[in-house]
Amino acid sequence: MAEMLIITGLETFYGKIQALRGVDLHINKGEIVTLIGANGAGKSTLLMSICGRVKARSGAIVLEGLDITKAQTHEIIQMGVSQSPEGRRIFPRMTVMENLQLGATTNQMAYFDEDVAKVFDLFPRLNERKNQRGGTLSGGEQQMLAIGRALMSRPKLLLMDEPSLGIAPILVRQIFKAIGRISKEEHVTIFLVEQNAFHALKLADRGYVMVNGAISMTGTGSELLARPEVRAAYLEGGAH
Amino acid sequence: MEYFIQQLINGVTLGSIYGLIAIGYTMVYGIIGMINFAHGDIFMISAFIALIGLLILFGAGISWLPFLLLAVLILSMFLTAAWGWVVERIAYRPLRGSFRLAPLISAIGMSLFLQNFVQIAQGARIKPLPPVVSGGFILMDSGDFTVNLSYLQIVIVVLTLVLMTGFSLLISKTALGRQQRACEQDRTMAALVGINVDRTISLTFVIGAALASVAGLMFLLYYGVIDFFIGFLAGIKAFTAAVLGGIGSLPGAMLGGLLIGLIETFWSAYFTIEYKDVAAFSILVLVLIFRPTGLLGQPEIEKV
Numbered sequence: 001m002a003e004m005l006i007i008t009g010l011e012t013f014y015g016k017i018q019a020l021r022g023v024d025l026h027i028n029k030g031e032i033v034t035l036i037g038a039n040g041a042g043k044s045t046l047l048m049s050i051c052g053r054v055k056a057r058s059g060a061i062v063l064e065g066l067d068i069t070k071a072q073t074h075e076i077i078q079m080g081v082s083q084s085p086e087g088r089r090i091f092p093r094m095t096v097m098e099n100l101q102l103g104a105t106t107n108q109m110a111y112f113d114e115d116v117a118k119v120f121d122l123f124p125r126l127n128e129r130k131n132q133r134g135g136t137l138s139g140g141e142q143q144m145l146a147i148g149r150a151l152m153s154r155p156k157l158l159l160m161d162e163p164s165l166g167i168a169p170i171l172v173r174q175i176f177k178a179i180g181r182i183s184k185e186e187h188v189t190i191f192l193v194e195q196n197a198f199h200a201l202k203l204a205d206r207g208y209v210m211v212n213g214a215i216s217m218t219g220t221g222s223e224l225l226a227r228p229e230v231r232a233a234y235l236e237g238g239a240h
Numbered sequence: 241m242e243y244f245i246q247q248l249i250n251g252v253t254l255g256s257i258y259g260l261i262a263i264g265y266t267m268v269y270g271i272i273g274m275i276n277f278a279h280g281d282i283f284m285i286s287a288f289i290a291l292i293g294l295l296i297l298f299g300a301g302i303s304w305l306p307f308l309l310l311a312v313l314i315l316s317m318f319l320t321a322a323w324g325w326v327v328e329r330i331a332y333r334p335l336r337g338s339f340r341l342a343p344l345i346s347a348i349g350m351s352l353f354l355q356n357f358v359q360i361a362q363g364a365r366i367k368p369l370p371p372v373v374s375g376g377f378i379l380m381d382s383g384d385f386t387v388n389l390s391y392l393q394i395v396i397v398v399l400t401l402v403l404m405t406g407f408s409l410l411i412s413k414t415a416l417g418r419q420q421r422a423c424e425q426d427r428t429m430a431a432l433v434g435i436n437v438d439r440t441i442s443l444t445f446v447i448g449a450a451l452a453s454v455a456g457l458m459f460l461l462y463y464g465v466i467d468f469f470i471g472f473l474a475g476i477k478a479f480t481a482a483v484l485g486g487i488g489s490l491p492g493a494m495l496g497g498l499l500i501g502l503i504e505t506f507w508s509a510y511f512t513i514e515y516k517d518v519a520a521f522s523i524l525v526l527v528l529i530f531r532p533t534g535l536l537g538q539p540e541i542e543k544v
Contacts, residue, residue: 051431051432053428053431053432072436073431073432073437074431074434074435074436074437077431077432077433077434078434082432083432085428085429085432089426089428089429089432091421091422091425091426091429092425093421093425093538094418094421094422094425098418101415101418102418102419102422102430102433102435103433105415105419105433105434105435106433106434108415109415149433153433153434
Protein backbone atom coordinates (compact mmCIF):
# COMPACT_ATOMS: atom_id res chain seq x y z
CA MET A 1 0.00 0.00 0.00
CA ALA A 2 1.27 3.49 -0.83
CA GLU A 3 2.28 5.76 1.98
CA MET A 4 0.68 9.17 2.46
CA LEU A 5 3.01 10.33 5.18
CA ILE A 6 6.29 9.01 6.57
CA ILE A 7 7.93 10.52 9.62
CA THR A 8 11.41 9.39 10.63
CA GLY A 9 13.48 10.32 13.67
CA LEU A 10 11.60 13.58 14.25
CA GLU A 11 12.97 15.71 17.10
CA THR A 12 11.66 19.14 18.07
CA PHE A 13 12.43 21.53 20.89
CA TYR A 14 10.67 24.42 22.60
CA GLY A 15 13.70 26.39 23.66
CA LYS A 16 15.73 23.89 25.65
CA ILE A 17 12.86 21.54 26.35
CA GLN A 18 12.62 18.61 23.99
CA ALA A 19 9.05 17.93 22.89
CA LEU A 20 9.53 15.11 20.39
CA ARG A 21 12.27 12.50 20.88
CA GLY A 22 12.74 10.68 17.62
CA VAL A 23 9.22 9.98 16.39
CA ASP A 24 8.84 7.32 13.66
CA LEU A 25 5.50 6.62 12.10
CA HIS A 26 3.79 6.23 8.77
CA ILE A 27 0.27 6.62 7.46
CA ASN A 28 -0.95 4.74 4.39
CA LYS A 29 -3.32 6.23 1.85
CA GLY A 30 -6.95 5.84 2.83
CA GLU A 31 -6.26 4.80 6.42
CA ILE A 32 -7.57 6.18 9.66
CA VAL A 33 -4.61 6.20 12.01
CA THR A 34 -4.94 7.34 15.57
CA LEU A 35 -2.38 8.62 18.03
CA ILE A 36 -3.24 8.30 21.68
CA GLY A 37 -1.33 9.45 24.71
CA ALA A 38 -1.55 11.49 27.88
CA ASN A 39 -1.68 15.26 28.12
CA GLY A 40 1.69 16.78 27.26
CA ALA A 41 3.02 13.67 25.53
CA GLY A 42 3.70 15.73 22.38
CA LYS A 43 0.70 14.80 20.25
CA SER A 44 -0.28 18.33 19.28
CA THR A 45 3.36 19.23 18.72
CA LEU A 46 3.57 16.39 16.23
CA LEU A 47 0.56 17.69 14.29
CA MET A 48 1.95 21.23 14.31
CA SER A 49 5.30 19.87 13.08
CA ILE A 50 3.62 18.13 10.16
CA CYS A 51 2.06 21.50 9.27
CA GLY A 52 5.35 23.33 9.57
CA ARG A 53 4.36 25.47 12.57
CA VAL A 54 6.98 23.84 14.80
CA LYS A 55 10.32 23.35 13.05
CA ALA A 56 12.16 20.04 13.36
CA ARG A 57 15.66 20.02 14.84
CA SER A 58 16.33 16.72 13.09
CA GLY A 59 14.44 13.98 11.28
CA ALA A 60 12.24 14.10 8.21
CA ILE A 61 8.59 14.45 7.29
CA VAL A 62 7.74 13.13 3.83
CA LEU A 63 4.34 13.68 2.23
CA GLU A 64 3.66 11.48 -0.81
CA GLY A 65 7.37 11.22 -1.54
CA LEU A 66 8.08 14.94 -1.07
CA ASP A 67 10.18 16.16 1.85
CA ILE A 68 8.14 18.85 3.61
CA THR A 69 10.29 19.12 6.74
CA LYS A 70 11.41 22.65 5.91
CA ALA A 71 8.39 23.84 3.94
CA GLN A 72 6.28 26.74 5.12
CA THR A 73 2.83 26.14 6.56
CA HIS A 74 0.83 27.62 3.70
CA GLU A 75 2.84 25.56 1.19
CA ILE A 76 2.13 22.36 3.12
CA ILE A 77 -1.59 23.16 3.24
CA GLN A 78 -1.46 23.87 -0.51
CA MET A 79 -0.03 20.36 -0.96
CA GLY A 80 -3.14 18.79 0.52
CA VAL A 81 -2.71 18.66 4.30
CA SER A 82 -5.45 20.12 6.46
CA GLN A 83 -5.83 20.42 10.20
CA SER A 84 -8.72 20.69 12.61
CA PRO A 85 -6.60 21.94 15.50
CA GLU A 86 -6.68 21.55 19.25
CA GLY A 87 -9.09 24.02 20.81
CA ARG A 88 -10.86 24.30 17.43
CA ARG A 89 -9.52 27.80 16.71
CA ILE A 90 -12.64 29.06 14.99
CA PHE A 91 -12.24 32.66 13.78
CA PRO A 92 -14.48 34.14 16.46
CA ARG A 93 -15.55 37.38 14.79
CA MET A 94 -16.45 35.78 11.49
CA THR A 95 -19.61 33.97 10.49
CA VAL A 96 -19.82 30.23 9.98
CA MET A 97 -19.92 30.87 6.22
CA GLU A 98 -16.82 33.05 6.33
CA ASN A 99 -14.98 30.40 8.33
CA LEU A 100 -15.87 27.86 5.65
CA GLN A 101 -14.80 30.26 2.91
CA LEU A 102 -11.43 30.60 4.60
CA GLY A 103 -11.18 26.83 4.67
CA ALA A 104 -11.36 26.93 0.87
CA THR A 105 -8.43 29.35 0.57
CA THR A 106 -6.13 26.95 -1.26
CA ASN A 107 -8.58 26.21 -4.08
CA GLN A 108 -9.83 29.83 -4.33
CA MET A 109 -13.30 28.58 -3.47
CA ALA A 110 -13.55 26.86 -6.85
CA TYR A 111 -15.79 24.09 -5.53
CA PHE A 112 -17.36 26.13 -2.76
CA ASP A 113 -21.07 25.47 -3.26
CA GLU A 114 -20.60 21.76 -3.78
CA ASP A 115 -18.30 21.41 -0.75
CA VAL A 116 -20.47 23.51 1.53
CA ALA A 117 -23.43 21.27 0.64
CA LYS A 118 -21.36 18.26 1.70
CA VAL A 119 -20.35 19.86 4.99
CA PHE A 120 -23.95 20.81 5.75
CA ASP A 121 -25.01 17.28 4.92
CA LEU A 122 -22.42 16.00 7.38
CA PHE A 123 -23.33 18.55 10.05
CA PRO A 124 -26.86 19.92 9.46
CA ARG A 125 -26.47 22.03 12.59
CA LEU A 126 -23.99 24.29 10.78
CA ASN A 127 -26.57 25.10 8.14
CA GLU A 128 -28.90 26.45 10.82
CA ARG A 129 -26.10 28.57 12.22
CA LYS A 130 -24.50 29.68 8.95
CA ASN A 131 -24.84 33.42 9.49
CA GLN A 132 -23.91 33.34 13.15
CA ARG A 133 -20.49 34.43 14.31
CA GLY A 134 -18.05 31.65 15.16
CA GLY A 135 -17.47 32.92 18.70
CA THR A 136 -21.15 32.50 19.59
CA LEU A 137 -21.33 28.78 18.73
CA SER A 138 -21.33 26.04 21.37
CA GLY A 139 -18.24 23.89 21.79
CA GLY A 140 -19.75 21.01 19.80
CA GLU A 141 -20.85 23.30 16.98
CA GLN A 142 -17.41 24.86 16.87
CA GLN A 143 -15.89 21.40 16.56
CA MET A 144 -18.18 20.61 13.64
CA LEU A 145 -17.19 23.88 12.04
CA ALA A 146 -13.48 23.17 12.59
CA ILE A 147 -13.84 19.82 10.83
CA GLY A 148 -15.99 21.32 8.09
CA ARG A 149 -13.50 24.12 7.54
CA ALA A 150 -10.67 21.61 7.30
CA LEU A 151 -12.59 19.68 4.63
CA MET A 152 -13.18 22.73 2.44
CA SER A 153 -9.68 22.55 0.99
CA ARG A 154 -10.36 18.99 -0.25
CA PRO A 155 -7.42 17.59 1.70
CA LYS A 156 -5.64 14.32 1.01
CA LEU A 157 -4.55 14.11 4.61
CA LEU A 158 -6.76 15.39 7.39
CA LEU A 159 -5.18 15.94 10.80
CA MET A 160 -7.57 16.10 13.73
CA ASP A 161 -6.51 17.16 17.19
CA GLU A 162 -8.81 15.96 19.97
CA PRO A 163 -12.16 16.48 18.26
CA SER A 164 -13.94 15.07 21.32
CA LEU A 165 -12.35 17.38 23.90
CA GLY A 166 -14.84 19.26 26.06
CA ILE A 167 -17.88 18.13 24.11
CA ALA A 168 -21.13 16.55 25.30
CA PRO A 169 -21.03 12.72 24.97
CA ILE A 170 -23.96 12.66 22.55
CA LEU A 171 -22.11 15.01 20.20
CA VAL A 172 -18.90 12.99 20.57
CA ARG A 173 -20.68 10.00 19.05
CA GLN A 174 -22.00 12.16 16.22
CA ILE A 175 -18.54 13.55 15.49
CA PHE A 176 -16.90 10.12 15.42
CA LYS A 177 -19.63 8.94 13.06
CA ALA A 178 -18.85 11.90 10.82
CA ILE A 179 -15.13 11.05 10.86
CA GLY A 180 -15.99 7.54 9.68
CA ARG A 181 -18.13 8.97 6.88
CA ILE A 182 -15.40 11.38 5.78
CA SER A 183 -12.98 8.48 5.50
CA LYS A 184 -15.40 6.28 3.59
CA GLU A 185 -17.18 8.75 1.33
CA GLU A 186 -14.47 11.30 0.64
CA HIS A 187 -11.52 8.89 0.72
CA VAL A 188 -9.56 11.25 2.92
CA THR A 189 -6.64 9.82 4.85
CA ILE A 190 -7.14 10.68 8.52
CA PHE A 191 -4.65 11.10 11.33
CA LEU A 192 -6.63 11.39 14.54
CA VAL A 193 -5.06 12.50 17.82
CA GLU A 194 -7.21 11.60 20.78
CA GLN A 195 -7.36 11.23 24.52
CA ASN A 196 -10.65 9.45 24.13
CA ALA A 197 -8.77 6.25 23.31
CA PHE A 198 -11.77 3.93 23.28
CA HIS A 199 -13.69 5.68 20.51
CA ALA A 200 -10.54 6.44 18.55
CA LEU A 201 -9.14 2.90 18.59
CA LYS A 202 -12.52 1.42 17.68
CA LEU A 203 -12.70 3.64 14.62
CA ALA A 204 -9.07 3.48 13.51
CA ASP A 205 -7.33 0.99 11.23
CA ARG A 206 -4.10 1.39 13.20
CA GLY A 207 -2.93 3.23 16.24
CA TYR A 208 0.20 4.59 17.88
CA VAL A 209 0.72 5.28 21.55
CA MET A 210 2.89 8.24 22.47
CA VAL A 211 4.67 8.57 25.79
CA ASN A 212 6.97 11.46 26.60
CA GLY A 213 7.56 12.55 23.03
CA ALA A 214 8.25 9.11 21.55
CA ILE A 215 6.16 6.27 20.11
CA SER A 216 5.96 3.47 22.66
CA MET A 217 3.54 1.03 21.01
CA THR A 218 1.84 0.44 17.70
CA GLY A 219 -0.67 -2.00 16.24
CA THR A 220 -4.12 -2.25 14.73
CA GLY A 221 -6.94 -0.56 16.58
CA SER A 222 -8.30 -3.81 17.98
CA GLU A 223 -4.84 -5.07 18.99
CA LEU A 224 -4.18 -1.94 20.99
CA LEU A 225 -7.63 -2.06 22.54
CA ALA A 226 -6.84 -5.55 23.80
CA ARG A 227 -3.41 -4.69 25.26
CA PRO A 228 -3.57 -4.63 29.08
CA GLU A 229 -1.13 -1.71 29.40
CA VAL A 230 -3.26 0.39 27.01
CA ARG A 231 -6.41 -0.54 28.93
CA ALA A 232 -4.82 0.38 32.24
CA ALA A 233 -3.36 3.69 31.12
CA TYR A 234 -5.95 5.09 28.70
CA LEU A 235 -9.19 3.20 29.02
CA GLU A 236 -10.12 2.19 32.56
CA GLY A 237 -12.71 4.63 33.76
CA GLY A 238 -12.26 6.63 30.60
CA ALA A 239 -14.54 4.68 28.29
CA HIS A 240 -17.93 6.11 27.59
CA MET B 241 -23.80 80.45 13.33
CA GLU B 242 -21.92 81.13 10.11
CA TYR B 243 -18.69 80.93 12.00
CA PHE B 244 -19.71 77.57 13.45
CA ILE B 245 -20.54 76.11 10.05
CA GLN B 246 -17.25 77.30 8.63
CA GLN B 247 -15.38 75.54 11.45
CA LEU B 248 -17.41 72.41 10.89
CA ILE B 249 -16.35 72.36 7.23
CA ASN B 250 -12.71 72.94 8.14
CA GLY B 251 -12.84 70.29 10.87
CA VAL B 252 -14.32 67.62 8.62
CA THR B 253 -11.62 68.33 6.04
CA LEU B 254 -8.83 68.00 8.56
CA GLY B 255 -10.52 64.94 10.07
CA SER B 256 -10.57 63.25 6.65
CA ILE B 257 -6.81 63.59 6.40
CA TYR B 258 -6.28 62.22 9.91
CA GLY B 259 -8.71 59.39 9.27
CA LEU B 260 -6.86 58.21 6.18
CA ILE B 261 -3.58 58.08 8.08
CA ALA B 262 -5.19 56.47 11.12
CA ILE B 263 -6.34 53.47 9.07
CA GLY B 264 -2.69 52.54 8.51
CA TYR B 265 -2.01 52.53 12.25
CA THR B 266 -5.07 50.56 13.18
CA MET B 267 -4.64 47.92 10.44
CA VAL B 268 -1.04 47.21 11.33
CA TYR B 269 -1.87 47.09 15.02
CA GLY B 270 -4.76 44.75 14.29
CA ILE B 271 -2.66 42.28 12.36
CA ILE B 272 0.68 42.22 14.18
CA GLY B 273 -0.08 44.06 17.42
CA MET B 274 2.56 46.67 16.77
CA ILE B 275 2.43 50.47 16.59
CA ASN B 276 4.12 51.41 13.33
CA PHE B 277 5.75 54.65 14.42
CA ALA B 278 7.23 55.14 10.96
CA HIS B 279 3.75 55.44 9.44
CA GLY B 280 3.65 59.23 9.95
CA ASP B 281 6.92 59.51 8.08
CA ILE B 282 5.58 57.39 5.25
CA PHE B 283 2.84 60.02 5.05
CA MET B 284 5.52 62.73 4.99
CA ILE B 285 7.41 60.99 2.20
CA SER B 286 4.23 60.69 0.17
CA ALA B 287 3.74 64.46 0.44
CA PHE B 288 7.25 64.94 -0.94
CA ILE B 289 6.61 62.47 -3.76
CA ALA B 290 3.43 64.38 -4.60
CA LEU B 291 5.28 67.72 -4.52
CA ILE B 292 8.03 66.46 -6.80
CA GLY B 293 5.48 64.87 -9.12
CA LEU B 294 3.46 68.09 -9.36
CA LEU B 295 6.55 70.19 -10.06
CA ILE B 296 7.70 67.81 -12.79
CA LEU B 297 4.30 67.87 -14.46
CA PHE B 298 4.15 71.67 -14.16
CA GLY B 299 7.60 71.77 -15.74
CA ALA B 300 6.36 69.59 -18.58
CA GLY B 301 3.69 72.21 -19.23
CA ILE B 302 0.72 70.09 -18.16
CA SER B 303 -1.93 72.22 -16.58
CA TRP B 304 -5.21 70.35 -17.02
CA LEU B 305 -6.12 69.98 -13.38
CA PRO B 306 -8.01 66.66 -13.26
CA PHE B 307 -5.23 64.88 -15.13
CA LEU B 308 -2.57 66.55 -13.04
CA LEU B 309 -4.15 65.49 -9.75
CA LEU B 310 -5.02 61.99 -10.88
CA ALA B 311 -1.55 61.36 -12.27
CA VAL B 312 0.14 62.58 -9.10
CA LEU B 313 -2.30 60.68 -6.92
CA ILE B 314 -1.62 57.39 -8.69
CA LEU B 315 2.14 57.94 -8.87
CA SER B 316 2.28 58.83 -5.20
CA MET B 317 0.12 55.87 -4.17
CA PHE B 318 2.39 53.41 -5.99
CA LEU B 319 5.68 54.86 -4.81
CA THR B 320 4.50 55.29 -1.22
CA ALA B 321 3.11 51.77 -1.18
CA ALA B 322 6.53 50.57 -2.27
CA TRP B 323 8.07 52.48 0.65
CA GLY B 324 5.61 50.85 3.02
CA TRP B 325 6.49 47.43 1.65
CA VAL B 326 10.23 47.99 1.93
CA VAL B 327 10.00 49.33 5.48
CA GLU B 328 8.07 46.24 6.60
CA ARG B 329 10.48 43.97 4.80
CA ILE B 330 13.70 45.34 6.25
CA ALA B 331 12.67 46.75 9.60
CA TYR B 332 9.86 44.53 10.90
CA ARG B 333 9.76 41.13 9.23
CA PRO B 334 13.22 40.01 10.41
CA LEU B 335 12.09 40.77 13.97
CA ARG B 336 8.90 38.72 13.84
CA GLY B 337 8.98 36.17 16.61
CA SER B 338 11.40 38.33 18.58
CA PHE B 339 10.38 39.99 21.86
CA ARG B 340 7.44 42.37 21.72
CA LEU B 341 9.35 45.61 22.04
CA ALA B 342 11.84 44.83 19.26
CA PRO B 343 9.72 45.89 16.28
CA LEU B 344 8.54 48.94 18.21
CA ILE B 345 12.11 50.11 18.71
CA SER B 346 12.85 49.30 15.09
CA ALA B 347 9.85 51.41 14.08
CA ILE B 348 11.10 54.41 16.03
CA GLY B 349 14.50 53.96 14.40
CA MET B 350 12.86 53.75 10.98
CA SER B 351 10.92 56.93 11.71
CA LEU B 352 14.10 58.82 12.60
CA PHE B 353 15.87 57.39 9.58
CA LEU B 354 13.14 58.49 7.16
CA GLN B 355 13.05 62.00 8.66
CA ASN B 356 16.80 62.38 8.40
CA PHE B 357 16.90 60.88 4.95
CA VAL B 358 14.39 63.40 3.62
CA GLN B 359 16.08 66.23 5.53
CA ILE B 360 19.39 65.44 3.81
CA ALA B 361 18.00 64.55 0.40
CA GLN B 362 15.52 67.46 0.16
CA GLY B 363 16.91 70.02 2.59
CA ALA B 364 15.47 71.14 5.89
CA ARG B 365 13.72 74.25 4.63
CA ILE B 366 9.95 74.48 4.27
CA LYS B 367 8.84 73.61 0.75
CA PRO B 368 6.04 75.80 -0.58
CA LEU B 369 3.62 74.90 -3.36
CA PRO B 370 1.57 77.61 -5.08
CA PRO B 371 -2.19 76.98 -4.80
CA VAL B 372 -3.11 74.32 -7.35
CA VAL B 373 -6.82 74.04 -6.71
CA SER B 374 -8.40 77.40 -5.96
CA GLY B 375 -11.89 78.78 -5.81
CA GLY B 376 -15.03 77.46 -4.21
CA PHE B 377 -18.57 78.25 -3.22
CA ILE B 378 -19.81 80.89 -0.85
CA LEU B 379 -22.44 79.05 1.15
CA MET B 380 -23.64 81.89 3.36
CA ASP B 381 -23.00 85.56 3.63
CA SER B 382 -24.26 87.45 6.64
CA GLY B 383 -22.46 90.66 5.83
CA ASP B 384 -19.63 90.45 8.30
CA PHE B 385 -18.77 86.75 7.83
CA THR B 386 -18.89 84.49 4.78
CA VAL B 387 -18.92 80.71 4.86
CA ASN B 388 -16.63 79.29 2.20
CA LEU B 389 -16.57 75.78 0.90
CA SER B 390 -13.57 75.45 -1.37
CA TYR B 391 -13.36 73.04 -4.26
CA LEU B 392 -10.36 71.50 -2.60
CA GLN B 393 -12.35 70.77 0.57
CA ILE B 394 -15.01 69.08 -1.53
CA VAL B 395 -12.37 67.02 -3.31
CA ILE B 396 -10.77 65.99 0.00
CA VAL B 397 -13.99 64.94 1.69
CA VAL B 398 -15.47 63.20 -1.35
CA LEU B 399 -12.25 61.35 -2.14
CA THR B 400 -11.95 60.27 1.49
CA LEU B 401 -15.53 59.00 1.49
CA VAL B 402 -14.97 57.08 -1.74
CA LEU B 403 -11.73 55.54 -0.52
CA MET B 404 -13.13 54.57 2.87
CA THR B 405 -16.21 53.02 1.31
CA GLY B 406 -14.11 51.08 -1.17
CA PHE B 407 -11.72 50.06 1.53
CA SER B 408 -14.50 48.89 3.88
CA LEU B 409 -15.93 46.78 1.06
CA LEU B 410 -12.49 45.35 0.35
CA ILE B 411 -12.13 44.27 3.97
CA SER B 412 -15.66 42.96 4.51
CA LYS B 413 -16.46 41.36 1.14
CA THR B 414 -13.37 40.20 -0.75
CA ALA B 415 -11.20 37.13 -0.27
CA LEU B 416 -8.23 39.40 0.44
CA GLY B 417 -10.14 41.21 3.17
CA ARG B 418 -11.27 37.92 4.68
CA GLN B 419 -7.70 36.66 4.77
CA GLN B 420 -6.61 39.92 6.31
CA ARG B 421 -9.21 39.56 9.08
CA ALA B 422 -8.28 35.92 9.57
CA CYS B 423 -4.64 36.89 10.18
CA GLU B 424 -5.88 39.50 12.63
CA GLN B 425 -7.95 37.05 14.65
CA ASP B 426 -5.64 34.03 14.73
CA ARG B 427 -2.40 34.06 12.79
CA THR B 428 -1.58 30.38 13.38
CA MET B 429 -5.00 29.27 12.21
CA ALA B 430 -4.77 31.59 9.21
CA ALA B 431 -1.59 29.80 8.17
CA LEU B 432 -3.30 26.45 8.79
CA VAL B 433 -6.02 27.19 6.23
CA GLY B 434 -3.30 27.98 3.70
CA ILE B 435 -3.04 31.75 3.89
CA ASN B 436 0.42 33.15 3.20
CA VAL B 437 0.57 35.19 6.40
CA ASP B 438 3.77 37.06 5.56
CA ARG B 439 2.34 38.20 2.25
CA THR B 440 -0.89 39.29 3.92
CA ILE B 441 1.06 41.35 6.45
CA SER B 442 3.06 42.93 3.63
CA LEU B 443 -0.18 43.84 1.88
CA THR B 444 -1.44 45.47 5.05
CA PHE B 445 1.54 47.80 5.04
CA VAL B 446 1.11 48.46 1.33
CA ILE B 447 -2.57 49.36 1.69
CA GLY B 448 -1.93 51.51 4.76
CA ALA B 449 0.83 53.38 2.96
CA ALA B 450 -1.32 53.89 -0.14
CA LEU B 451 -4.09 55.44 1.96
CA ALA B 452 -1.57 57.62 3.81
CA SER B 453 -0.25 58.79 0.44
CA VAL B 454 -3.68 60.15 -0.44
CA ALA B 455 -3.61 62.03 2.85
CA GLY B 456 -0.12 63.28 1.95
CA LEU B 457 -1.28 64.76 -1.35
CA MET B 458 -4.31 66.35 0.33
CA PHE B 459 -2.16 67.83 3.07
CA LEU B 460 0.20 69.29 0.49
CA LEU B 461 -2.61 70.85 -1.53
CA TYR B 462 -4.53 72.07 1.53
CA TYR B 463 -1.69 73.70 3.46
CA GLY B 464 0.63 74.44 0.55
CA VAL B 465 3.77 73.91 2.63
CA ILE B 466 5.56 70.77 3.78
CA ASP B 467 8.85 69.91 5.42
CA PHE B 468 10.58 66.76 6.59
CA PHE B 469 9.01 67.00 10.05
CA ILE B 470 5.27 67.06 9.18
CA GLY B 471 5.03 63.30 9.63
CA PHE B 472 5.72 63.48 13.33
CA LEU B 473 2.78 65.56 14.51
CA ALA B 474 0.37 64.31 11.86
CA GLY B 475 1.41 60.76 12.73
CA ILE B 476 0.89 61.27 16.46
CA LYS B 477 -2.51 62.85 15.80
CA ALA B 478 -3.58 60.02 13.53
CA PHE B 479 -2.33 57.50 16.05
CA THR B 480 -4.38 59.31 18.69
CA ALA B 481 -7.35 59.11 16.35
CA ALA B 482 -6.87 55.37 16.00
CA VAL B 483 -6.70 54.90 19.77
CA LEU B 484 -9.66 57.21 20.34
CA GLY B 485 -11.79 55.22 17.89
CA GLY B 486 -10.53 51.92 19.32
CA ILE B 487 -7.26 50.60 17.98
CA GLY B 488 -7.75 47.66 15.65
CA SER B 489 -11.18 48.90 14.57
CA LEU B 490 -11.44 50.34 11.06
CA PRO B 491 -14.66 52.33 11.53
CA GLY B 492 -13.07 53.47 14.79
CA ALA B 493 -10.08 54.91 12.96
CA MET B 494 -12.34 56.82 10.60
CA LEU B 495 -14.51 58.13 13.44
CA GLY B 496 -11.47 58.94 15.57
CA GLY B 497 -9.86 60.88 12.72
CA LEU B 498 -13.01 62.90 12.20
CA LEU B 499 -13.31 63.67 15.93
CA ILE B 500 -9.69 64.71 16.32
CA GLY B 501 -10.04 67.00 13.29
CA LEU B 502 -13.21 68.56 14.69
CA ILE B 503 -11.87 68.95 18.24
CA GLU B 504 -8.72 70.61 17.00
CA THR B 505 -10.53 72.97 14.67
CA PHE B 506 -13.21 74.01 17.13
CA TRP B 507 -10.73 74.50 19.92
CA SER B 508 -8.60 76.72 17.68
CA ALA B 509 -11.66 78.68 16.64
CA TYR B 510 -13.27 79.26 20.02
CA PHE B 511 -10.38 79.08 22.46
CA THR B 512 -6.66 79.45 21.89
CA ILE B 513 -4.93 78.03 18.88
CA GLU B 514 -1.76 77.39 20.91
CA TYR B 515 -3.54 74.75 22.97
CA LYS B 516 -5.26 72.86 20.14
CA ASP B 517 -2.98 69.84 20.51
CA VAL B 518 -3.51 69.82 24.25
CA ALA B 519 -7.26 69.74 23.64
CA ALA B 520 -7.04 66.81 21.25
CA PHE B 521 -4.86 64.78 23.57
CA SER B 522 -6.96 65.65 26.66
CA ILE B 523 -10.03 64.24 24.99
CA LEU B 524 -8.02 61.11 24.29
CA VAL B 525 -7.05 60.81 27.95
CA LEU B 526 -10.67 61.24 29.05
CA VAL B 527 -11.96 58.65 26.61
CA LEU B 528 -9.32 56.17 27.67
CA ILE B 529 -10.16 56.63 31.33
CA PHE B 530 -13.84 55.90 30.79
CA ARG B 531 -13.60 53.57 27.78
CA PRO B 532 -10.16 51.94 27.71
CA THR B 533 -10.91 50.12 24.46
CA GLY B 534 -11.72 53.37 22.65
CA LEU B 535 -15.08 54.40 21.23
CA LEU B 536 -15.66 51.46 18.88
CA GLY B 537 -12.98 49.06 20.10
CA GLN B 538 -13.98 45.66 21.34
CA PRO B 539 -12.41 44.00 24.34
CA GLU B 540 -10.47 40.80 23.67
CA ILE B 541 -12.88 37.89 23.40
CA GLU B 542 -12.20 35.16 25.90
CA LYS B 543 -11.66 31.79 24.26
CA VAL B 544 -14.32 29.26 25.24
